[in-house]
Amino acid sequence: MPDEPQDQATPRPPRALGRKTIRPTLTPRELITPTPDLKGVWKAKVITLFPSAFPGVLGESLTGKALQEGLWQLEAIDLRQFGIGKHRNVDDTPAGGGPGMVLRADVLGAAIEAAQAGVQGHWPLIYLSPRGKPMNQALMRRLARTEGVTLICGRFEGVDERVLEQYRVEEVSLGDFVMTGGEIAAQALIDATVRLMPNVLGNAASVEEESFSSGLLEHPQYTRPAEWQGRAIPDVLMSGHHGEIARWRRAQSERITRERRPDLWAARDKPD
Numbered sequence: 001m002p003d004e005p006q007d008q009a010t011p012r013p014p015r016a017l018g019r020k021t022i023r024p025t026l027t028p029r030e031l032i033t034p035t036p037d038l039k040g041v042w043k044a045k046v047i048t049l050f051p052s053a054f055p056g057v058l059g060e061s062l063t064g065k066a067l068q069e070g071l072w073q074l075e076a077i078d079l080r081q082f083g084i085g086k087h088r089n090v091d092d093t094p095a096g097g098g099p100g101m102v103l104r105a106d107v108l109g110a111a112i113e114a115a116q117a118g119v120q121g122h123w124p125l126i127y128l129s130p131r132g133k134p135m136n137q138a139l140m141r142r143l144a145r146t147e148g149v150t151l152i153c154g155r156f157e158g159v160d161e162r163v164l165e166q167y168r169v170e171e172v173s174l175g176d177f178v179m180t181g182g183e184i185a186a187q188a189l190i191d192a193t194v195r196l197m198p199n200v201l202g203n204a205a206s207v208e209e210e211s212f213s214s215g216l217l218e219h220p221q222y223t224r225p226a227e228w229q230g231r232a233i234p235d236v237l238m239s240g241h242h243g244e245i246a247r248w249r250r251a252q253s254e255r256i257t258r259e260r261r262p263d264l265w266a267a268r269d270k271p272d
């Protein structure tokens with residue numbers, strides 16, 4: 001039977017998806033639920049001038065499904081709301097001169113105070129910044145064990161340094177390059193953290209075996225067809241011999257890590 005035409009004007013009844021009731025008409029933006037909190041559910045609060053950039057890619061696939069099911073929560077806090085005056089100004093020229101604009105300490109400070117009001121337990125406050133410590137899997141594991149995290153997305157030339165000192169903000173970088181804002185870095189951090197939480201990935205074993213889980217990069221992966229463009233899948237993977245497959249994968253992981261990331265190879269098996 002062909003699908004019935006959808007009447008866009010008629011609201012469809014709520015559909016229960018796990019712990020939350022979600023209307024099928026919800027747009028990704030509406031998945032961000034500032035209130036009420038789901039008690040005991042990990043939450044990312046993101047202070048940004050572009051709240052409409054969230055959930056962005058986090059609303060897709062496994063992280064999106066987990067968000068719908070209430071396995072984690074997201075709140076985008078619009079920095080503009082804390083702006084000064086009729087035009088809600090959030091930035092000003094750099095003290096001492098120079099190009100560009102800097103996010104004001106009083107504006108960002110008010111947003112941080114609002115974000116942190118009422119948070120309980122271990123709740124890191126992080127500024128996404130090219131000056132920060134590079135993100136790695138150890139950071140994601142640490143964040144996945146917290147109650148939640150508040151992320152500050154900079155724009156323009158960055159933020160007034162006094163805010164970072166006042167609130168003892170941790171600085172974290174996506175890599176040694178400069179982007180126009182912290183939103184993409186925030187989404188990368190949230191994605192890598194949320195996928196470590198119980199029940200977010202269908203197959204928990206994939207977290208245990210993937211790159212960085214044991215300080216090594218992952219071995220090569222193959223799937224059907226058995227031969228493609230004259231290239232065959234390595235015989236050992238087709239042998240059905242689990243012990244040999246595990247040994248082959250381990251040797252490949254070690255070779256790839258040694259060749260590509262001598263820094264990881266040197267640091268393997270040391271505690272985070």
Ligand SMILES: C[S@@+](CC[C@H](N)C(=O)[O-])C[C@H]1O[C@@H](n2cnc3c(N)ncnc32)[C@H](O)[C@@H]1O
Nearest residue numbers: 128129154157158173174178179180181182185
């Ligand atoms: C144009 S950047 C500011 C760069 C700053 N003037 C500097 O030289 O360090 C604007 C914002 O983008 C974000 N950003 C840029 N590159 C980033 C990176 N590699 N990792 C995390 N955040 C980044 C930060 O939030 C930053 O405040």
